[in-house]
Amino acid sequence: MKPLHFAALTLVSLAAGAAAGPATPGGPLSSPYSPADSWDAYRMTAAFDLARGAGPISDWTGWSSGDVTGGSGHAYDDHSGTDFGMANGTPLYAVGNGTVTALRESVPNDDHSDTGNYIIYSVPASGRTFTVNNWHLSQNGVLPPSVGSAVTQGAQIAISDNTGNSTGPHLHFGVANASGTGNYACGFHNGWFSQDEFYYDATRPCLVFTEVTTAGSLNIREGASTSHSIVTSAPQGARFVASQRNTWWRIFLPSAPARALESRTPGGGVTAAPPYAETGAWTSSADKSAADDPPGSANRVPLAGAGSRFNAIGGTDTAQFVPNITQRGAHEVFATWPAQANARGVTCRVTHLGGTTDVVLDQVPGTPGGGSGTQADPYVIDRYPYVASHTTIGGPSVWNSYSPAGSGTPENGPERVYRFTVDDPTTVTIAVTQPASHPYPAYDVDVHLLGSLSNTNCLARNDFTISNYALPSAGTYYIAVDTYQNASRACPYTLTVTFGAGTEMANSWVSLGTYDFPLGQSAATGAVTILESTVTGTVSGSLPGRVYADAVRFAPVVRRSAWFSDGAGLSARINTASTPVCSVGIATDRNTGSDARDFSESVEVPIHAAPDANSAVVGKAITGQRFVCDQVNSGWYRVWLTSACDAPQGWISGQHLFIYNEGAAQSVPSGMVMFGQP
Known part of the structure; x- marks a missing residue:
């Protein structure tokens, strides 16, 4: 996928390896209630539910049901649009040039007996055809006369009211990247709107840019007060996109990268404690897992240890890996072993915030690779x-x-x-x-x-x-x-x-499950211990019985948002009138059209140490998150990271992004390294 550069009605695509030019801020669609494209005139009372169906609720701000704090204006269950509170009689405007496909204006004002008045129109823009709808409109308040009438971006098309399924005067605004109205999506989540900054009040959803101003670092917490647990911290000068203010700023949070712990060092020695410790008679071996993810994977961690440690089955020895957790929260834990393993009933004991969980698995021997692809030799x-x-x-x-x-x-x-x-x-x-x-x-x-x-x-x-x-x-x-x-x-x-997750195969990252871990490095709250005592025999009768302690991996589950204080001297909103800001958002998802309708369609993307797909992964992000960008280098975009990551800043390939106001970022010639670049 190529980067999405938005102009008024034209979507410009740049190849990831091509030099990028300045882009006009904005996507193809404007605000439905202001010809000047201002989203901050009316409060957002209910966002689009990005966890569709009964059960959990989530929205584009990063909030999910169960969060320790939320503020106002979030989604309700299965909401298929965005609601804006406004007085009856408010003029409404077309968000793009298009054609009316359906309308109704005969329902009396404040009548709630059926669906109420509405206008639906299609907008061909940026290589897509958006279906846009406004609901709860005034009687005789739809201006285009009939289906097939043209609408012009910024021209008035309707008057708001309180008709239909409504409990108070408001506009229900919906948009889909498809014909028909059954494919509603969230334009804020997907970056379809032309404005990348708006603010209504101290509790409603917003899009603004913030900067850490305190000396040293600022704690980032699970909720909007110091009573909530610290997730990580951000260094002075780091800049983030905020999606809500509730005395604190809710920011889109870049995630820590996955990290691997190995029993052997690259030089061949046994890794010291922490992170690795063992009891009993383990032996060093040149045998090594070949587990690896494809380039471009967000959780890729190439193994570097020169071999592994093993033990002949029949004893009660243990090997333990203790990670240093830099971002509090959920992590998926994996284990791997080389092809020479052969043990049935190995216990991997995961110690976490909730206690301990024993995962019993078979260290299955590997199958020699090769073959020529024929029936005789697959x-x-x-x-x-x-x-x-x-x-x-x-x-x-x-x-x-x-x-x-x-x-x-x-x-x-x-x-x-x-x-x-x-x-x-x-x-x-x-x-x-x-x-x-x-x-x-x-x-x-x-x-x-x-x-x-x-x-x-x-x-x-x-x-x-x-x-x-x-x-x-x-x-x-x-x-x-x-x-x-x-x-x-x-x-x-x-x-x-x-x-499937947990499938037991040598040379692979086998999932042990997802668990919560606190910050820091302590065997009492975060560890994987391999227990030989539960082994019941071998998997293969033709190979010696061996248990291996090779490597484990801790991959953070991306937390979409967290909070830091907006107190004086701690952080500040950036004045974009005097300091223009470039921002980027993750457009890549599981759909070919980058039009995710549900968080289940999200994907994680890597953040690299340099503008090079072969460089180390220093962090990761997920569909819909937004970040502040300060440099552009050959189709790569540099963003700020938190202290949980492996660098203060990192690079995201433009093939994953929608981009606003690129001209505000410094363009760096290919191959040039600027001061402060990680």
């Missing part, structure tokens, strides 16, 4: 995520059809075959992507999951992705990547295979 999936780039061009063409799944679909082209083995029932996700040089449908490869090495035992088939398929039992399975129709449609591709 590629071997020896870890997850498994990511490999191969091609069907020039491959063998043996299976021209599959059944029972995929029956009737003529493949008739070359195929590549893969093999994997699981020790327990689990789920598998198989995805194929094609390069831009070989676009679909001119070139087409399909994926097939096989229960055995046979095209007549096809369990599932799809064009691009087989998602979360439930494998019925332990055993060996096969994947066929086959060209559809004929060899002329063969092409290169990248195959990604992942398994």
Whole structure:
């Protein structure tokens, strides 16, 4: 995905590696109640619910139900728009140039017997077609005369009232990146509006820029007072985007990166305590897990230790990893081991704020990788995520059809075959992507999951992705990547295979669950202890029984927002009239249109130490979060971070972002390092 640069009605896309020019602040849509595009004229009384359906509630400010403090103006359950309180008779304006698709103005004012008066219109802008709707309007208060009438951005189209399903005078404003009104989304979350700053009062949602002014650092807390726990801190001079003020500022919070703890150092020695300690007769080995995430993964932590520690099964020895937690809150914990492990019933005891949790797993031996992709010699999936780039061009063409799944679909082209083995029932996700040089449908490869090495035992088939398929039992399975129709449609591709959380496989990060941890480094409140005493035997009878202590990983679950004080001398709102500010937001989500309607569609993106995808990950962010940017370098954008991260500032690739007021950031020529750059 390319960076989203918003102008009045045109969305400018820049390649991540291209030099970026100044961009006009704003997205394609303006405010519905001011031709000057001001969002701070009326209070936001209810935001869009980004946790749709019954249950938890969340909104674009970072607030979720259960937060220790919230203020006013947040979402209510399953709310499909944004409400603004305003007096009856307030003029309303078109947010873009478009065409009326539906309207109603016959309901008497203050009549609540049905849906009330409304206007719905479509706005083609920035390569999308937005559907925009205003509800609870005045009788005879819709200005365009009929369906098909044109509307002009900034021109009045209606008058507000209190008709329909309404408990008080207000505007219900909804927008969708699709035809029809069943695909409502939140324009603030997705960065669709042209203004990146607004403020109404001391408790309502807002978008403003703040700076830490106190010497040293300022504590960031779970709630808006010192009675709440410290999450982390921010150094003097750091700048953040605030989404609410409730005597304190609620800020979008960049997350600490994932961190790995290893039993061996890069030099080959045993890691000292803390973070690593052991009891009993552990032995150093050159055996090492090859666990790694693909480049671009937010939680990627390459392992650097020269080997690992192991113990022959049959004893009661322990090995313990104690992390230094720099950001209070939830972390997903993982363990990994090398292919030479072979022990059934290993206990990983996780110590956390809630006590201890024992996770019993099998350290399954690894399967040697390799293979050539033929039926006689399949590629071997020896870890997850498994990511490999191969091609069907020039491959063998043996299976021209599959059944029972995929029956009737003529493949008739070359195929590549893969093999994997699981020790327990689990789920598998198989995805194929094609390069831009070989676009679909001119070139087409399909994926097939096989229960055995046979095209007549096809369990599932799809064009691009087989998602979360439930494998019925332990055993060996096969994947066929086959060209559809004929060899002329063969092409290169990248195959990604992942398994369900907790799937036990060597050379992989195996999840032990998600737990809360406090700040600091203490075995009493944060540790993973490997217990040999619960081992019941071996997984494989042909290999020696061994338990390994290799590495564990603590990956923070992104906390969307937290609070710091707005007290004099501690922090201050930036006066953008005298100090223009560039801001960026995370647009990337699980949808191709970057139009997330629910937090479940969010993805985490990495924040790097340098404007280079191969540089270390020093923090991470998630869809919808916004940050202040001070430098641009070849399509990368530098933002401020907190003390929880591994650098005071970090870089986000423009391919993940929507961008406002880029001209306020300093443009740095490619390869140049500025003073203060991490």
